[in-house]
Amino acid sequence: MPTQKIVAPPAKAAMFLVLTVNEGAEAQVADVLTGVSDLTKAVSFRVPTSNLLCVVGIGHDAWGRLFDAPLPRDLHPFREFHGEVHSAPATPGDILIHLRAGTQDVCFELAKQLMSRLRPYTRVQDEVHGFKFFEERDLLGFVDGTANPEDEDAQSAAVVGDQDPSYRGGSYVLVQKYLHQMDEWEALSTGEQERVIGRSKLEDIEMSDEQKPANSHVALNDLxxxxxxxxxxxxxxxxxxxxxxxEFGTYFIGYAADPAVTETMLENMFIGNPPGTYDRILDFSTAVTGGLFFAPPRSFLDDPTTVPAQDTSSGADAPDDDAVSASPAPAAPADGSLGIGSLKRP
Known part of the structure; x- marks a missing residue:
């Protein structure tokens, strides 16, 4: 089954668009989505070496509005986390568009073409243009992505398999936008920054268990x-x-076969493991958005009828959203986090 390209080498440029669907425009949006693959090919063909990729994810509340197909097994609203000091807020989002390539121009062109079709039927809630920064580093100066799984391990970690046969090849995508307090961060010595992260800054070597603080970013995200x-x-x-x-930040995007894995990392960061030992990186970053989406297999995106329509006659119940704290999307609080998962790039 063909899939949207989930596992890929690090890109040099990216764009992230989060949209909400206007009430009554669901049929038009669903129709546009069936043409995303062809549109991506058309733009990519103009610059074959660009390695342009496009992933489209659908949020829980929009799935049933757009498709006459069962809800992916583990898709639910973004789960908020509120610790004693920091919070991970949920914000509005029905559709996520993740564009990545070797250059920003092709990302921009594809985004422009997509939005020319979607603009009458959607509202842009967030738009972020990302760029590669010195040796795969984030703006805090640390390498971001060195501990990502590779090859078969990456496929197993990020892509749905037999646990949900109807959507084999899809992936759960969790995104958060973080703003850094750069003045406060840069006031720290290099040694103190390294204790916050749990890795050396120049060499990108993880500290030993004896050296690594319990509230360091790496310690709380190594499950x-x-x-x-x-x-x-x-x-x-x-x-x-x-x-x-x-305004400086990191756009976190994590792909997982099971969203509970990403959520456990966020729980460790915001609540602490043990509770109270929150990720100290949160003292220097604020989460301002949060959303969970399911990126279906490309075959489904091209033709949603490949998955049989939901059978409502059997009385089958939808997943219990209450079990995952399905809160409405509030405005972002003043405090937050840097849920960068592990500050690691693929």
Missing amino acids: DDVDGHAREIMRDNMPFGEVGSA
């Missing part, structure tokens, strides 16, 4: 295996910024 299976995700984070407004 123990379950039944011999590693709990990992694929990150494709990107730095972004505007020098005029002095």
Whole structure:
């Protein structure tokens, strides 16, 4: 089954668009989505070496509005986390468009073409232009992505398999936009920054367990295996910024076969493991958005009828959203986090 390209090498440029669908425009939006693959090919053909990729994800509340197909097994509204000091807010989002390439021009062109078709029927809630920054580093100066799984491990971590046969080849995508308090961060010594992250800054070497603080970013995002299976995700984070407004940040995007893995990382960061030991990186970054989406297989995106329509006659219940704290999307709070998963790039 063909799939949207989930596992890919690090890109040099990216764009992230989060949209909401206007009420009554669901049929038009669903029709546009069936043409995304062809549109991506058309733009990519103009610059064959660009390695242009496009992933489209659909949020929980929009799925049933757009498709007459069962809800992916683990798709639910973004789960908020509120710790004693920092919070991960949920914000509006029905559709995620993740564009990545070797250059920003092709990302921009594809985004322009997509929005010319979607603009009458949607509203842009967030738009971020990401760029590669010195040796795969984020704007905090640390390498972002060195511990991502590779090859078969990456496929297993990021892509749905037999656990949901109807959507085999899809992926759950969790995104958050973080703004850095750069003045406060840069006031720290290099040694103190390294203790916040849990890695050396120049060499990108992880500290030993004896050296690594319990509230360091790496310590709280390195999950123990379950039944011999590693709990990992694929990150494709990107730095972004505007020098005029002095707004600098990291756009976190994590792909997972099971969104609970990413959510466990966020719980460790915001609540702490043990509770109260929150990720110290949150003292220097604020989460301003949060959304969970399902990127279906490309075959489904091209033709949603490949998955049989939901059978409502059997009385089958939809997943219990209450079990995952399905809160409405509030405005972003003043405090937040840098849920960069592991500050690691694929």
